[in-house]
Amino acid sequence: HSNREMWFQDLFPPNTCPINAKTKTFYGIMFDAGSTGTRIHIYTFVQKSPEILPELEGEIFESVKPGLSAYADQPEKGAESVKRLLDMAIDAVPPHLWKKTPVVLKATAGLRLLSEEKAQALLSEVKEVFEESPFLVPEDSVSIMDGSYEGILAWITVNFLTGQLSGQNQHTVGTLDLGGASTQITFLPRFEETLKESPTDFLTSFEMFNSTYKLYTHSYLGFGLKAARLATLGALNTEDRQMFRSSCLPKQLEAEWHFGGVKYRYGGNKEGETGFKPCYLEVLKVVKGKLHQPDEIRGSSFYAFSYYYDRAADTNLIDYEQGGVLEVRDFERKAKEVCDNMERFSSASPFLCMDLTYITALLKEGFGFRDNTLLQLTKKVNNIETSWTLGATFHLLQSLGITY
Ligand SMILES: O=c1ccn([C@@H]2O[C@H](COP(=O)(O)OP(=O)(O)O)[C@@H](O)[C@H]2O)c(=O)[nH]1
């Protein structure tokens, strides 16, 4: 429907268009360069009159794998993957609006983990692709995003989409994002204690829609699901390229895995133990005592997405399309079921047991959630992806003076 207004404009001269003569449509393009994939979000906004805030009308979303960091040694190829996605925007945005439509790419943990030099090479190749496009390229349009923004912007997205940032009764919800290489937790503290007891760099003030929010947020680099696999295997931060074995993997398994441009060999405990118990002990070493545990979250409910959603959907804990509400203990129950019956789940990913066990340990021992803490698993609200990219687009439009 991006062409709807155009269609009228062709039939009627600008000021005589019968429906919403002053309706203005505009676009914002935000790239999410994640550790496991690159995604484009093309947002459409409609301003019905100059006095009121524009409305978010829709989103076009597409993604490619692998992520930019997999092209650490071939930055031009990485930029090509971005270009293919950007070509979609050429089709989606009407030509007369190209010059007014900003395009921005923000990279997350995958690029944070690369050397400065390799990351910069990728970013500058992408910048070139943007410069060659017909879109508006703001200053600083291609960058690595600060981890605290990643959490804040996702929190803005979820609370905007659920209607918590407008009107009087704002009951904001906390958000949990589990990426490939990092994980974020963000919420609006209600207790003075939380403000007092949190490390200062976990608290950030953020202005949006004429309100200031003082949020608790932190991004744990290396605690994303795939980074946690490597940590569990003992393969993180080592030059060693031996075979890494784990009780969380099927006994007979021996395989290879590429992550962040590095090849790893891994396998099961051929002779030793496998199953939930030994696996949980292995995974515990990765999370125990490594994360800050704010008291006030223990009983409150959170929105959870990304790999929390994917693994819950993979194991039928939730419906893949609808999402659903779970308790923390549901992940533990499913982890036991999968880890103690690995043969039965062998057609799924060999990492399913390890992933579910890690999610369980991260929630319970990492963040300190209770067994009965409620998690609202959500991929989309009103057909818009629950991703930090929408919050980032609001922020972008605000800074460009386009709106908000
Ligand atoms: O628009 C998006 C972007 C990512 N993801 C999920 O995020 C996880 C991957 O994380 P990512 O590659 O972004 O890693 P990060 O850089 O955040 O660590 C996977 O579960 C994806 O399904 C998603 O559901 N929607």
Ligand SMILES: [Ca+2]
């Ligand atoms: Ca992400």
